[in-house]
Amino acid sequence: AGDDLYGGTYRLFDKVLPRTGGLDFTYADTTDAASVEEALRPETRLLWIETPTNPMLTLSDIAKLSEMAHERGAVVAVDNTFASPYFQNPLALGADIVVHSTTKYMGGHSDVVGGAVATSNEEFHEEVKFYQNAAGAVPGAFDAWIVLRGLKTLAVRMRQHEENALAVAEFLQDHPEVETVHYPGLPGHPQHELAKRQMSGFSGMVSFTLEGGAEAAYAAVQKTRVFHFAESLGGVESLITHPATMTHAAIPREQREARGVTDGLMRLSVGIEDKDDLIADLDGAIRAG
Known part of the structure; x- marks a missing residue:
């Protein structure tokens, strides 16, 4: 595995x-x-x-x-x-x-x-x-x-998830308080070419690491209003998650950090809301944190 x-x-x-x-x-x-x-x-x-x-x-x-x-x-x-x-x-x-x-x-x-x-x-x-x-x-x-x-609505939903996720990822990669962004649809992703070969689109999941580490991450998730702080993904609504203390809490720190799951990493399930609202929400939460 x-x-x-x-x-x-x-x-x-x-x-x-x-x-x-x-x-x-x-x-x-x-x-x-x-x-x-x-x-x-x-x-x-x-x-x-x-x-x-x-x-x-x-x-x-x-x-x-x-x-x-x-x-x-x-x-x-x-x-x-x-x-x-x-x-x-x-x-x-x-x-x-x-x-x-x-x-x-x-x-x-x-x-x-x-x-x-x-x-x-x-x-x-x-x-x-x-x-x-x-x-x-x-x-x-x-x-x-x-x-x-x-x-019945999978196709139309997935197209909107992808469109919004790409817009959010492009915004985050230029944000001064964001260290790294992970999204296969970005040309800078190390496996972008593989994604283009074996996928017909890049889906709606994005993760990013904040410069301020755990403190910045904890503060940001308390400030979002459009993104809900929750562990699931793939729904029409946008969610924000802190993997180190939620989805990957059972994995030993040394092991998860070796794979990039640090305390400053955030995961987004980008929904189908207006992308400008999503970007404004993230920007406000990151800066407020």
């Missing part, structure tokens, strides 16, 4: 599955094919890729890593939550399994909790379907209806 994982995935892989399922995980920098190749062992059965990652917005080359894993007999699963199926199709790039938190972009309105597993492999489909039935991981009818309703 990648070493830049969502905190909840890390807890599952590091704390739960080794104990309950006897599984052993090796972590590698999935942005570097050589690192992944070194980490793949003869007994490796699954390569787990999260791209773009939460919250650093780093990308992995799905096609290259899928080919490498398949040569060694491993199955490839991709967490596609940040991109959404509108902007990225991992199955078409060689992955075997795709997972989504339907709570996020697919539902799109912050009113449902759910997940989805997709595959084009009939054998995997039957295995997942059997396990779902046996384990009871079946969504309620109304929850399923909520997600299906969200899918």
Whole structure:
């Protein structure tokens, strides 16, 4: 698995599955094919890729890593939550399994909790379907209806998320109190060219680091009025999150800071509101902090 994982995935892989399922995980920098190749062992059965990652917005080359894993007999699963199926199709790039938190972009309105597993492999489909039935991981009818309703507006929502996120990212990269900005749609992003190859758009997630560190971050989240201070993402409303104390609090400080998740890092789920309102809100909060 990648070493830049969502905190909840890390807890599952590091704390739960080794104990309950006897599984052993090796972590590698999935942005570097050589690192992944070194980490793949003869007994490796699954390569787990999260791209773009939460919250650093780093990308992995799905096609290259899928080919490498398949040569060694491993199955490839991709967490596609940040991109959404509108902007990225991992199955078409060689992955075997795709997972989504339907709570996020697919539902799109912050009113449902759910997940989805997709595959084009009939054998995997039957295995997942059997396990779902046996384990009871079946969504309620109304929850399923909520997600299906969200899918009807997925395309128009994702286009607006992307437009607003790019505007916000461009504003932040020129802000005097912002140290770094992470958004695949910026030409300065180290994997911008990869994003253009394997994604049809750059989605609506942005992260940035404030010059003032933790103190500035804590102050800023108390001052936003359009951005709500909350942990989720992918809804029509804009959210601001402090990963170090929220989504990635379970990851040891040294480990998360090595991946860029410092106390000054903020994560934005950019909604579909007026982009000028979003920019003004962030500017006021950062300067007030």
